[in-house]
Amino acid sequence: MKSNKEDLYYPKHIFIETVGSLCTTNCIMCSRDKWTRKPLIMKDDIYEKVLQGFMPYLDKIEKVSFFNYGEPLLDPMIGPRIARARELGFRGTGISTNATELSEDKAKSLLDAGLEALICSIDGIEAATHEKIRPGAKFNEIVDNILNFIELRKQHQARTRLIVRFTAQQLNIDEWPAFKDFWLSKLDSSYNDIVFFMRVHSWGTANDDFKSQDTFGDGGAYICPDFLTKQYIFADGSAAFCCADCNGTFKDLGNAAFNDPIEIYNKAVFKKYRQYMQKGRINELDLCRECSIPMSRCNIVEYSPNGSVNKFEMGKKFIEDFLKSC
Numbered sequence: 309m310k311s312n313k314e315d316l317y318y319p320k321h322i323f324i325e326t327v328g329s330l331c332t333t334n335c336i337m338c339s340r341d342k343w344t345r346k347p348l349i350m351k352d353d354i355y356e357k358v359l360q361g362f363m364p365y366l367d368k369i370e371k372v373s374f375f376n377y378g379e380p381l382l383d384p385m386i387g388p389r390i391a392r393a394r395e396l397g398f399r400g401t402g403i404s405t406n407a408t409e410l411s412e413d414k415a416k417s418l419l420d421a422g423l424e425a426l427i428c429s430i431d432g433i434e435a436a437t438h439e440k441i442r443p444g445a446k447f448n449e450i451v452d453n454i455l456n457f458i459e460l461r462k463q464h465q466a467r468t469r470l471i472v473r474f475t476a477q478q479l480n481i482d483e484w485p486a487f488k489d490f491w492l493s494k495l496d497s498s499y500n501d502i503v504f505f506m507r508v509h510s511w512g513t514a515n516d517d518f519k520s521q522d523t524f525g526d527g528g529a530y531i532c533p534d535f536l537t538k539q540y541i542f543a544d545g546s547a548a549f550c551c552a553d554c555n556g557t558f559k560d561l562g563n564a565a566f567n568d569p570i571e572i573y574n575k576a577v578f579k580k581y582r583q584y585m586q587k588g589r590i591n592e593l594d595l596c597r598e599c600s601i602p603m604s605r606c607n608i609v610e611y612s613p614n615g616s617v618n619k620f621e622m623g624k625k626f627i628e629d630f631l632k633s634c
């Protein structure tokens with residue numbers, strides 16, 4: 309969001325990837341086959357420097373997520389790292405996981421750390437569907453892991469919100485109604501739990517099979533909510549351009565462990581992209597014109613066990629806020 313006083317943009321949501329280029333599954337809609345960075349778990353000193361770099365901007369940052377291109381539960385220190393961020397005052401901590409590593413010990417360490425939101429990605433109600441979309445995952449194990457997490461959350465009297473995320477695509481769209489009903493019966497609105505429906509996307513141009521996976525077709529979306537509100541830091545501390553920049557090759561941006569992350573976020577190239585989006589000229593941006601992430605973000609629907617349905621919240625609200633701030 310833009311600050312009139314200093315004419316700077318600040319991310320509302322930062323992503324610190326503590327596990328880079330390392331995952332337990334090989335999902336068909338992922339850009340994983342394009343990853344070229346060496347697998348890496350963030351070193352402690354880099355982690356601390358990155359957190360310290362964002363400290364002067366704590367009041368602007370609403371959420372901090374500990375994932376990007378990798379499975380975050382492969383980080384043996386993920387619980388203590390979340391606890392450290394919370395100790396420093398970061399709010400809205402969250403991770404997104406494929407739940408393959410969500411063991412009892414890991415679950416307890418996340419709950420003890422005070423994690424605010426756990427996103428679990430499941431892409432079917434049938435084991436065969438999920439395992440086809442997410443090779444490497446064992447459906448029954450991950451469902452058990454998530455149900456155990458719900459039980460442990462109660463025992464620990466923790467407040468972690470659970471978000472069960474479904475990435476809609478040709479292979480699973482018919483299972484959506486049964487999927488939604490099943491998970492809504494397991495979740496609890498007193499924790500603000502939700503089932504989260506999102507549309508598969510192209511990861512810029514990295515998902516070669518996007519067109520055959522997609523279920524929506526074209527739909528105009530001229531502003532990228534991710535780009536305008538989020539900032540991504542890789543496991544070595546270097547800054548990504550956006551969530552489609554899986555290898556850090558889109559632009560040369562510097563390292564948030566050694567440079568001010570807000571200076572990075574206000575480099576000329578960011579300004580240029582923001583201006584073009586503001587004017588509805590996203591199709592003139594070389595990196596964006598074939599990226600379907602904006603359309604995916606504008607097709608999000610959140611379902612609560614209490615019956616409420618929140619459509620397009622994420623994409624639309626970000627766009628409205630952005631246009632108001634221009």
Ligand code: SF4
Pocket residue numbers: 512532534535549550551552553595596597599600601602
């Ligand atoms: S639309 Fe552009 S800025 Fe947004 S994620 Fe795609 S490539 Fe990145």
